[in-house]
Amino acid sequence: MFDALSSRLEGILGRLRGRGRLSEADIDEALGQIRAALLDADVDVGVARSLVDGIRGRLVGEELSRSLSPAQQVVKAVDQELVRVLGGESLRIAYASAPPTVVLLAGLQGSGKTTTAAKLARWFRQQGRNPLLVGADLQRPAAVEQLRILGDQAAIPVFSEPSDPVSVARSALDEATRRGRDVLIVDTAGRLTIDEQLMDEVRRVSQVLSPQYTFLVIDAMTGQDAVGTARAFHDTLALDGVILTKLDGDARGGAALSVKEVVGKPIAFASTGERLADFDLFHPDRMASRILGMGDMLSLIEQAEREFDRDVAEAGAARLLEGRFTLEDFLSQLRQVKKLGSLGGILSLLPGVPKEIKQAQSAVDDRQVAQVEAIICSMTRAERADPALVDGPRRQRIAKGSGTATQDVNQLLRQFKEAQAMMRSTGMLSGLLGGGRGPGGGPGGGAGALAEALSSLGAGGGPDDPLAGMGGAGFTSSDLGGTGGLDSLLPPATGGSRGARAGAKGKKKGGRVTPKSGGRRPEPR
Amino acid sequence: MLALWVALAVVAALVVLTTALLVRSRRAGTADSAVEPDVVAGAPSVARPPPAPPAAPAPPTAPDLHDRLGKTRGVVSGYLRSLRSRGSVDDATWNELEEALLRADVGLTTTTALLEDLRARVGGGELRGADAVLDALRQDLESTLAGAGDASLHVEDGVTNVWLFVGVNGVGKTTTIGKVARQQLAAGRSVLLAAGDTFRAAAADQLETWAQRVGVDLVRGREGGDPSAVVFDAVQRAAARGNDLVLADTAGRLHTKVNLVEELKKIRRVAERPPGTVTEVLLVLDATTGQNGLTQAGQFLEAVGVTGVVLTKLDGTAKGGIVVAVERELGIPVKLVGVGEGPDDLIPFSPPEFVGALFDLA
Known part of the structure; x- marks a missing residue:
């Protein structure tokens, strides 16, 4: 996840290390390289600009701390800006007081909605819930069949009927009540944001369901289009968050850095592999340190606990x-x-x-x-x-x-x-x-x-x-x-x-870059 | 390879152990609230991010890219239209050009190279004014896209032609095959489909639906079976029955997964056995793909010798500018463009139309 961006940034920041002081030209050069790294990672052009401006602002405006070397100050500024752009803590699911809690998944074709639905259902079951998968993608040949197979693998029931998505949604609510399932996960057909008819259809599905959560599923390999797509779906459906898929490739994950800034909704979950278990809450607040190559032990521990x-x-x-x-x-x-x-x-x-x-x-x-x-x-x-x-x-x-x-x-x-x-x-x-x-x-x-x-x-x-x-x-x-x-x-x-x-x-350990002294960062002993 | 794996396994084992210790120390203070181990945690669950666009039957038309993409123009063209009227080319103009290209996913390297060249030509007095720069940019893009050579689809006589469709998950391989089958059938070829995606749940069913819709036969294997065997069977059957073209689907795979790429190489080797001849290896790329598309193309090229790109989903808001970088750096021509969900919404690639639609420079 974010490997490409991460190693580029490490390289850029590493070159600054060991310098006694940084001239304005040095900083300009580094910022130019950071911008290039962000753009190559598919970060939205506007967001990349705002990030770089933000870093520059912190470096120029702030009282420079004496305790940090110039390079450390740059790292700190980058870290702070990444945290700002990624935004906030991870999602805390609030369940509906009258079950079922409905989760609606939408997105472009091929973004991974059906697989994500199954992974999400599995995740909810781990939270002690009884999910029901609903196949409302009646367009793509065999999409419901795919959902049934995945449901079988995860031992989670799947509901669908060959009618139309709106009626499937309606019947699914009854089905959930009848079978005592308290979480409903609804897979919908992939659609383009410019297809007014299909966008209207998903809006009607949403009206029937009045979902607690509406997530947009986005492929992490998406380029500049990610932000526009997120904005268009947000306008139609009022998103609660985004689920990023296929983060296990060498996807640069620029979308993750861009969506929050532009749409104001965080990345809620991320899928990092092909197995149903390769899925978890996304922790924006931990992501900055991961991008800067500082790891994320907290997530690992939580995953292990589960x-x-x-x-x-x-x-x-x-x-x-x-x-x-x-x-x-x-x-x-x-x-x-x-x-x-x-x-x-x-x-x-x-x-x-x-x-x-x-x-x-x-x-x-x-x-x-x-x-x-x-x-x-x-x-x-x-x-x-x-x-x-x-x-x-x-x-x-x-x-x-x-x-x-x-x-x-x-x-x-x-x-x-x-x-x-x-x-x-x-x-x-x-x-x-x-x-x-x-x-x-x-x-x-x-x-x-x-x-x-x-x-x-x-x-x-x-x-x-x-x-x-x-x-x-x-x-x-x-x-x-x-x-x-x-x-x-x-x-x-x-x-x-x-x-x-x-x-x-062992001898060449001097001058480490110390961005912040949180509990996550290993201290030398 | 095994050596490396063991090293990593040891590392990973250490992780577990440390984690166990940490879990213990973390829980020491709190009440013991062990998380239920999940019932299927250990089950070999396989799941691949899904696939292709739905296919709604539509009346056959001969869509023109420019018309078809009418809706999507605007985002990028807005920048360029405002440049049109400007007489001189200043820094702001260059920045706007850069942003327009970047927003179309052309990528920083390619964008910089294109613009540096234009800057030099402006500096040398060859180009004067924003209009001249825009026209030159358009020409550059067109010649880049046309430069990678032959965009036609190859079929040899007297052999069983195999066209392999490869790509990452969810780009639209299966749907593309359905559409190509229909077109090749209309062109008078006798087509057989091979459901080589034995991995994704219900992928073969999806292709079967297409086969019925188009009216061609399909060879499929067991789910989870060896895709090479499916392709082999398909070639044999095609040869026996006199089909001259086998369209072989493959499972979507990330180009970073070594074994899956090896599997793909094997599929290609098997397809090459007489009477089979692989005459096209088509990389299906999604127009929404960002800079990662270049890596994908490079690695699939190295593994199985990609002969052309099919750019899908160009009817959305995505611009597909990554193909400029793919052509420029790897020399792989775009051959087909998907512009809609109907069976006939797959059209031959035309650089002038693409560039025109990309920037609305017309």
Whole structure:
């Protein structure tokens, strides 16, 4: 999410770092680059202008703080402006006093309404509600069929009838009352804002339903048209918010930055993957720090609270702390992590993850998790507890059982051993403990420890990778029991000179950019 | 690849563990209000953002882009019309030109390049006045769009032609195939459809509706099955029955998903097996697409050798200016333009019409 914009901004701000003072020309140049980055991210032309003007205003008008370096002041100004444009806190759903609470979805064709309807229904059920999906898209061939299949997958009932959208809406209300469903999620046909007839139809559907929430579904890959579309739907339907879809591509998400500013309605939800679980409330207030590459541990924790089996997670944690983390534990934790969505999604939430890991990750398909799972599942319990048992014949059996090559099995075992050694190292454990058990161990502390672990893992970025390693400090790679082992954990393309770099890394930590000292930002220890 | 995955998995496992600790410490103070684990959390739920525009039957017409887009003109043309009357070209004029191009999704790089060139020509005295600049811009855009070469759709005689339709989710691939089938049928070809989108729920049903509507046959497989197998079957059947054109749908896929792109390569390889010959790989791009469209085009080009672009949904308010960047940087010609929901609202691309409609410079 926002990766492209994020890394561009990091680059621009990084170049300012280390300057004693910034001349007006320096600032102009940086602002020009920021504008270019915003436009390339499909931020609305007008919004980009207002953002850049705002940043300039803060830099020129405000009393410059002595405690911040010039570069830090720019970062702070960018952060403040992003927060302003994104606006406010996340949506809090207020349910109708007389059920059902009706949610109406509208949007252009192909924006992802039908899938979003199913994801939203699933989300409401997680909130303890009984949703009913309503298929009012009677235009696109097989749209209702698609909704039924998705409803089946999520085990949520679907209602539709072959009449017209307005009657479907009317009957759906009765159906909801009859079946005792308290949330109604209505999928409508995609329509163009200039199609007056269809816009009128959706207005009539809305009148019948008088929805508590009307959401516009927008594809995150939308360009400059996003704002116009949002405005047109808002004029017709009085939107309560926007749902952004397909944020898992390399979509720049400019729409997210533009819609609030222009329409005055926030992004309510965002969909970040193809699975029904890849969907959550959008937190505008946390997004700025994410765009600036500072991660978002809060969202990760909330997601984990919702999706994880607590006992399994804690059992795994306990075993890790005792230094008895086996492949069996690894497998069960892996399955937990899978519930959270794609690895890319998780990594983007973590503060201070080295850019190289993030980039390398985008080349990985999450389906490979299946291969790892298959290998471990093909082992006996004894082997999982003690991989040293695995000899030649066993290796062959495991490879056969999992449909992989013996080299794959070897590789997994070797890497697990290395990872195990790393996890046993006292440095990392105490880091993790510091986050969880220390007296002041809130999310911030944990984030710091984790970021350290991560930046040690990834060995930071190159010299021109200014913000990577932001969270990592006080850890030199030697704490982790040899960087040689770590090298093999990295993708081959970048693994070459890693050891040397990692060694030098602990020393080049000066002059970090510190935009604000919220709990989210990891503090060096 | 596996190596990398394991590294990440370890990282992720650490996340879990830390999270568990954090959850515990967070909850220590509060009452224990464990969130119900969701019943289907672990179920392999697949869901892809949906698809294509609905298709309402409309009387066959031969729409002219300029007429068809009449409603949508205005946003951009407003800027340009006000420039018309100006004699001199000052900074404000350049800024307005830039904004007009950016608002049409042409993108900053392409916009800057186009305008720098014009600036130089104004500086050199070649162009005088806003009118001359606008005309030159129009010509530049047209020649860029025409420069990528042949915009016709290729069919070879004596082989089973396969046209692959690729693109990200929700751009209108399935609907486009329905319309292309109808046109090719009208052009006297014998067409067979291959429901290669085995992933999206009910995608094959959607194509089946089109097949019936148009009156062609459809080869479909199991939902979740191997799309290459569907395409292979379709080619075999087409060859056996003497169909000369197979239109193959594929599942929408983000160009960033490595395995899905590999799957697409495989579909192409299978389609190339004799008697099949892939004569077109059409990238379907949605006119609302922003700068991401260039990345999409680049990656699909690299993976399966895109031969042309179908620009859909140009009847809305979106301008589709990204195709200028796609042509300029990647040399992929636009071949078809979708301007409405009717079966015949898919028309050959014409650079002058497109540019005229884009900026209402006519």
